[in-house]
Amino acid sequence: MAIVDAVYVRNAVKSYGVGKKRSHVLKSLDMTLRKGTIYGLLGASGCGKTTLLSCIVGRRRLDSGEILVFGGEPGTKQSGIPGRRVGYMPQELALYGEFTISETLEYFGRIYSLPKDFVKVQKEFLRKLLDLPDGNRYVKTLSGGQQRRVSFAVALFHEPELLILDEPTVGVDPLLRQSIWDHLVSLVREQHKTVIITTHYIEEARQANTIGMMRSGRLLAEESPQTLLSIYNLPSLEDVFLRLCMVDVSSKNNAATISVITDGVDNPAFAGLRSVSFRTSKNADGQEEEDSQKNMKHLIKYKQSLSGMNVAPTDLNKGYWKKSDSVYTPEEKGIVGLTFSPSGDNLYDPCTDKDQNLLSDELAHQCSQSSRKDNRKTETADASPVPGHNFRLNRSEENLFRPSSTPSLDQRSHSDNSSAASTPGQKTKKNNRSPYRFSLPSAHRSSALIRKNVMQTFRNIGVFLFVFLLPAVEAILFCLAIGNDPTYLKVAVVNDEFPNATQGMDCPFFDDCTYEYYSCRFLRHIDNQTIVKIPYPTVDLAQEAAKKGDVWAVIHMPQNFTDEIMVRNSQGSDSDMETIIGSQISVNMDWTNQQISLIIQRRLMDAFEDFQKDILTTCELEEAAGTLPLQFINPIYGEPNPSFMHFMAPGVILTILYFIAVALTAAVFINERKQGLLDRSLVAGVTMTEVLFAHLANQLMTLIGQTVLVLVTIFVVFQVPCNGNIMTVSALSLLQGLCGMCFGLLISCLCDEETSAIHFAVGSFYPNLLLSGVMWPIEGMPTFMREFSYFLPQTYAVESMRNVIARGWDVDNPEVYLGVVCSVSWALGLLFLSAAVIRIRKYTG
Numbered sequence: 151m152a153i154v155d156a157v158y159v160r161n162a163v164k165s166y167g168v169g170k171k172r173s174h175v176l177k178s179l180d181m182t183l184r185k186g187t188i189y190g191l192l193g194a195s196g197c198g199k200t201t202l203l204s205c206i207v208g209r210r211r212l213d214s215g216e217i218l219v220f221g222g223e224p225g226t227k228q229s230g231i232p233g234r235r236v237g238y239m240p241q242e243l244a245l246y247g248e249f250t251i252s253e254t255l256e257y258f259g260r261i262y263s264l265p266k267d268f269v270k271v272q273k274e275f276l277r278k279l280l281d282l283p284d285g286n287r288y289v290k291t292l293s294g295g296q297q298r299r300v301s302f303a304v305a306l307f308h309e310p311e312l313l314i315l316d317e318p319t320v321g322v323d324p325l326l327r328q329s330i331w332d333h334l335v336s337l338v339r340e341q342h343k344t345v346i347i348t349t350h351y352i353e354e355a356r357q358a359n360t361i362g363m364m365r366s367g368r369l370l371a372e373e374s375p376q377t378l379l380s381i382y383n384l385p386s387l388e389d390v391f392l393r394l395c396m397v398d399v400s401s402k403n404n405a406a407t408i409s410v411i412t413d414g415v416d417n418p419a420f421a422g423l424r425s426v427s428f429r430t431s432k433n434a435d436g437q438e439e440e441d442s443q444k445n446m447k448h449l450i451k452y453k454q455s456l457s458g459m460n461v462a463p464t465d466l467n468k469g470y471w472k473k474s475d476s477v478y479t480p481e482e483k484g485i486v487g488l489t490f491s492p493s494g495d496n497l498y499d500p501c502t503d504k505d506q507n508l509l510s511d512e513l514a515h516q517c518s519q520s521s522r523k524d525n526r527k528t529e530t531a532d533a534s535p536v537p538g539h540n541f542r543l544n545r546s547e548e549n550l551f552r553p554s555s556t557p558s559l560d561q562r563s564h565s566d567n568s569s570a571a572s573t574p575g576q577k578t579k580k581n582n583r584s585p586y587r588f589s590l591p592s593a594h595r596s597s598a599l600i601r602k603n604v605m606q607t608f609r610n611i612g613v614f615l616f617v618f619l620l621p622a623v624e625a626i627l628f629c630l631a632i633g634n635d636p637t638y639l640k641v642a643v644v645n646d647e648f649p650n651a652t653q654g655m656d657c658p659f660f661d662d663c664t665y666e667y668y669s670c671r672f673l674r675h676i677d678n679q680t681i682v683k684i685p686y687p688t689v690d691l692a693q694e695a696a697k698k699g700d701v702w703a704v705i706h707m708p709q710n711f712t713d714e715i716m717v718r719n720s721q722g723s724d725s726d727m728e729t730i731i732g733s734q735i736s737v738n739m740d741w742t743n744q745q746i747s748l749i750i751q752r753r754l755m756d757a758f759e760d761f762q763k764d765i766l767t768t769c770e771l772e773e774a775a776g777t778l779p780l781q782f783i784n785p786i787y788g789e790p791n792p793s794f795m796h797f798m799a800p801g802v803i804l805t806i807l808y809f810i811a812v813a814l815t816a817a818v819f820i821n822e823r824k825q826g827l828l829d830r831s832l833v834a835g836v837t838m839t840e841v842l843f844a845h846l847a848n849q850l851m852t853l854i855g856q857t858v859l860v861l862v863t864i865f866v867v868f869q870v871p872c873n874g875n876i877m878t879v880s881a882l883s884l885l886q887g888l889c890g891m892c893f894g895l896l897i898s899c900l901c902d903e904e905t906s907a908i909h910f911a912v913g914s915f916y917p918n919l920l921l922s923g924v925m926w927p928i929e930g931m932p933t934f935m936r937e938f939s940y941f942l943p944q945t946y947a948v949e950s951m952r953n954v955i956a957r958g959w960d961v962d963n964p965e966v967y968l969g970v971v972c973s974v975s976w977a978l979g980l981l982f983l984s985a986a987v988i989r990i991r992k993y994t995g
């Protein structure tokens with residue numbers, strides 16, 4: 151009865167990046183982890199250990215090759231990944247700093263849906279085993295080593311069948327390191343668990359059953375520690391690793407020619423290999439160099455003389471040989487494979503050679519391993535189920551910490567992997583399912599995630615209040631700072647009709663039908679709140695002041711202003727040029743500030759109209775004769791003198807809510823991913839849909855509160871008139887908030903670091919603000935830009951909002967529901983785009 155391997159990796163090829171930035175990390179790597187053993191994965195920093203583990207747990211995809219966990223591809227039900235069959239301790243801490251140790255373990259207990267009494271006992275057991283600090287200590291207050299132990303405890307917590315531990319002993323003192331290894335050994339011996347562990351401390355891996363020595367994305371050796379030590383006849387694993395690295399380096403330096411070949415033939419470690427591969431160097435013309443060819447011929451002869459066998463080039467595509475650098479095509483790199491066989495067609499297999507006495511011990515061992523691998527591929531459903539080993543804890547400690555009545559996990563059914571366990575040897579059909587696939591959220595995981603989000607939020611209450619109140623504060627700042635008319639603008643007045651004003655004397659005041667000092671009468675009608683009149687004796691001095699920036703305008707009234715205006719009024723179109731000039735008030739403006747100049751202009755025109763009406767009324771003439779024959783009667787919508795603030799308010803409400811949601815969502819997801827929290831949760835069985843759903847639930851509560859505060863600020867506190875349905879206004883605001891969340895999600899998928907996310911968000915902020923019609927009517931843009939602006943997520947929404955607030959239209963109006971449709975479409979589009987980026991990055995990153 152054959153036993154399925156816990157992890158089986160063949161020809162694993164993985165690279166990061168694309169184009170010129172592509173770097174090859176795993177290069178045709180093979181690895182086999184038997185069930186019920188510890189596999190120590192050793193290798194220098196950067197050789198690809200973490201990458202390999204992340205492919206095994208399904209967080210990354212291979213470019214090519216095969217990974218099977220419990221006979222199934224990661225992501226399939228049979229593999230049990232994601233899910234509770236595996237316990238994953240990533241290299242990052244992957245812990246929530248705001249949680250206590252107890253809360254951390256309870257959170258994962260909820261994710262795995264563990265019974266409460268089990269959680270309680272397990273917490274106590276792991277606390278003693280790993281010498282954890284008090285359970286009420288916050289994770290962020292622990293030392294680095296203590297945090298790593300908590301992270302290790304999380305991986306062990308649900309008693310998984312397969313433990314994947316990325317450097318669990320870093321920063322842990324030697325005594326504790328020893329007890330961690332002892333515990334792993336006892337898990338394997340007594341409970342038949344399987345462990346992969348990476349470590350930089352090579353000697354501690356002596357306790358592993360198998361050691362994989364990795365260098366530059368390849369396994370240099372995969373053997374038991376004892377075998378490695380005896381083959382190389384060296385005292386320590388460090389020395390063995392050094393030797394293997396030296397052989398590897400020298401083989402590369404010599405273009406992988408004679409050194410590998412002679413090693414391959416002479417060295418007992420390589421003796422009996424069915425095939426060898428080496429690289430021949432090429433000269434500038436792409437021709438194989440003579441030396442390389444000679445070496446190849448030498449090998450062929452040598453091998454023939456040894457065994458009398460035929461030597462034929464290996465069919466590289468058949469996979470009979472180990473490609474040393476399979477990310478390159480053989481032609482590109484001049485890789486040559488040679489197979490030693492009795493005839494050209496039938497590959498020689500020493501394992502099936504009748505004369506088994508010819509096999510060295512090492513080759514016999516390889517043959518036995520190879521036969522087991524082959525069996526794995528052909529195993530059928532009659533293979534044994536996952537051995538019915540007891541999942542109970544270390545026997546000696548179990549009695550101390552766990553009441554005998556407490557059930558261990560294996561005594562309950564593993565509903566999520568029962569079917570996998572029944573057919574362990576069968577490889578599933580190629581299946582691209584990944585943890586990011588869509589599935590309905592599970593109630594217990596969703597509630598665990600929501601609870602975690604709420605706890606995180608309230609643990610940072612200061613930050614939460616800041617974020618919660620920020621939109622309202624921004625709305626207040628907007629209402630106070632934008633759209634109000636400027637006041638107390640200094641204007642120079644040169645009144646030649648009453649020059650005494652410069653000596654501090656007041657202009658004479660008449661409010662009857664007196665034909666004197668019209669200049670003073672006109673000045674009296676100027677709004678003192680907006681314009682501060684400063685008398686100047688001469689026009690030159692006033693202009694000098696304007697040039698220095700002391701005043702915004704110079705108003706000049708001529709000496710005979712009253713007389714000339716009387717004549718002009720009586721003569722009408724018969725007035726001569728002298729009368730016209732003499733009756734004219736000239737205004738010399740500083741037009742550098744459009745808003746200020748326009749308001750001065752408007753106030754002066756209002757003052758003149760009032761002045762005219764005043765004269766006409768007091769002289770018992772028709773008041774209306776003083777107005778322009780162009781009349782603006784009652785507006786259809788809005789008010790006669792609208793404030794710029796009223797124009798901007800709809801866009802500002804949406805922009806505030808949209809961008810705060812962008813920032814919050816991007817920050818949450820980038821943080822979770824960077825700290826390894828997202829990966830850990832996804833490997834534990836949480837789906838991306840559940841993560842999104844929980845974030846949505848949490849964010850929606852915040853968003854509703856923020857929307858209410860912003861709308862109250864704008865419409866109640868600052869009295870911006872809202873002529874439409876406030877529910878429609880709220881719905882549009884919430885939808886734009888959702889849109890912002892989806893954009894934040896996309897940013898978090900595209901950016902690894904907060905800084906790049908900030909650049910992205912800020913980079914999108916201004917185009918959005920400027921092109922969405924928030925600050926200025928779309929009609930003011932060149933035609934081609936208008937069309938582009940309608941493709942932005944906020945343009946239609948802003949127009950809809952304006953139509954609701956200013957015109958009082960409701961959602962049944964196409965000009966309003968277009969904004970709703972656009973917001974929903976953008977939210978969905980961004981969500982799909984995020985899913986696509988996640989998928990692409992799984993292959994390239």
Ligand SMILES: Nc1ncnc2c1ncn2[C@@H]1O[C@H](COP(=O)(O)OP(=O)(O)OP(=O)(O)O)[C@@H](O)[C@H]1O
Binds near residue numbers: 193194196202241
């Ligand atoms: N997301 C990524 N994008 C690009 N390159 C990456 C990425 N992750 C890892 N690498 C690179 O891949 C190589 C292997 O990294 P990996 O983390 O697998 O090494 P490791 O053996 O686990 O190292 P260590 O022991 O220091 O953790 C390194 O050169 C690393 O810089």
